[in-house]
Amino acid sequence: MGGTVLIADDHPLFRQALSLAVQRVAPEARIVEAGTLATASRAVGEAEGLRLILLDLKMPGAVGYSGIALLHAERPEVPIIVVSSAEGESAAKEARAFGAIGFLRKDTDLSAIEAAIARALHTGTVPPPPVPAPDQPEDGVRQTIAGLTPTQLKVLLAVLEGQLNKQIAHSLGMSEATVKAHMTAIMRKLDVSNRTQAALVARSLGLDLKH
Known part of the structure; x- marks a missing residue:
């Protein structure tokens, strides 16, 4: 094999x-x-x-x-x-x-x-267990976070670390305008109005847990 x-x-x-x-x-x-x-x-x-x-x-x-x-x-x-x-x-x-x-x-x-x-x-490509229809608000948001693109996830993780757009742009090799565009997309998907709220949502769903 x-x-x-x-x-x-x-x-x-x-x-x-x-x-x-x-x-x-x-x-x-x-x-x-x-x-x-x-x-x-x-x-x-x-x-x-x-x-x-x-x-x-x-x-x-x-x-x-x-x-x-x-x-x-x-x-x-x-x-x-x-x-x-x-x-x-x-x-x-x-x-x-x-x-x-x-x-x-x-x-x-x-x-x-x-x-x-x-x-x-x-x-081979084993699908995850079927996910029931969201019965709690956090279930739907969890699925939304799981559906972010790799770049959006990297930007969100950088926000969780407290990085500013300039720092994120430097670490990910992109312009600040691109970082802002990704943040706009992330906030729209998470249905929040600013990066602090986005970080709070991500943290509440376990992206900031230490295991």
Whole structure:
């Protein structure tokens, strides 16, 4: 079974463990490793034949569920399995809401991790579980955030970090006018009137959670 598997985790030893798990169930797969969200984002854009992403929630550059949202927006056809130390059913639910197909704790038995990897690779582009019609306002906004473009998500994350438009423009390699255009689109999608409200909405939905 060929193709590429991306392992994104900031702990080298755990990346090695996941790499061994992938090799056991898909010995022909090419494995790409990333220790930061920025590196993972570049790898997602450059990898050929990407078939699966194994993603930790907590790594440099990621806040809360932003890593899932960003990588899913960049390659929506590639299944993402979150492997994290985050606890509770809410973490698994939120991970799926932002685009992951599955959630495993880091203390999960290796055999179960291998089974999940094999299942994802064999089924190909696995859609997330069906999302019911929003019954609470935050459900609808969560889906809206999950549907932002990769660039819009990067701009929103920069706003969460307190960066000004000039700083965002410099870090993302675009003009301030382009940043303003993206902010206008973000605020329209989130149905808010300023960047502070946009940041509050994102933070309330878990993009600013630390796991």
